[in-house]
Amino acid sequence: MEEQKRRKAEYRSSIRSKLLIRNALVSLMREKPFEKITVTDIVKRADINRGTFYAHYKDSRQVLDKIREDAIEEVGKALRVISPDRMLENPEPVLAAVSEFLNKDINYYRMLVSVIGVGGLLREIRGVITEYLGQAERLRNAEDKVTASCKLDFIIAGIAVFYYDVVTGASPISLEAAPSFLSGIIKTISG
Numbered sequence: 001m002e003e004q005k006r007r008k009a010e011y012r013s014s015i016r017s018k019l020l021i022r023n024a025l026v027s028l029m030r031e032k033p034f035e036k037i038t039v040t041d042i043v044k045r046a047d048i049n050r051g052t053f054y055a056h057y058k059d060s061r062q063v064l065d066k067i068r069e070d071a072i073e074e075v076g077k078a079l080r081v082i083s084p085d086r087m088l089e090n091p092e093p094v095l096a097a098v099s100e101f102l103n104k105d106i107n108y109y110r111m112l113v114s115v116i117g118v119g120g121l122l123r124e125i126r127g128v129i130t131e132y133l134g135q136a137e138r139l140r141n142a143e144d145k146v147t148a149s150c151k152l153d154f155i156i157a158g159i160a161v162f163y164y165d166v167v168t169g170a171s172p173i174s175l176e177a178a179p180s181f182l183s184g185i186i187k188t189i190s191g
Contacts, residue, residue, distance in 0.1 A: 017056060021063055024041075071125075079094055079129065091179075102175060103176075125160045129156045158185070159186075
């Protein structure tokens, strides 16, 4: 029983350390270019020792890669709420899951997209959405594959850029209103 308690405490400590490291790196990236951020900068900002940092990561690049991976994984989880075919018929539940995911830590994601930039992150998110929607029977069995492919690409790009604009505040549509608003557009395009 004591061993189990010790493991739980270590697990919680590990999660806390990783969160401190993540937040420290993103915070530092607001102040200076990533290439100029050292492990020393990160551990000072996170108020942890170097050993704690190296227990989880080998360098700052690995922290940044993990941040990206986690964001992409979460988007993938949000997409898998329903099947791709159902998503094209009624995209609102999937989009609501994406909005909910972003809303859990909107300030973090706002900061993340401002420091990482839109290019790479959007390409990765588009890749996840493309893989997901590419499984839709409705699109795979379409008679006009070129039109179906163009519609799919338009929908994917639109979702990714739209959410980027919502997160950064460039869109007049709120995160809460985004699923309903986007659903209407997607239904019109995919119909």
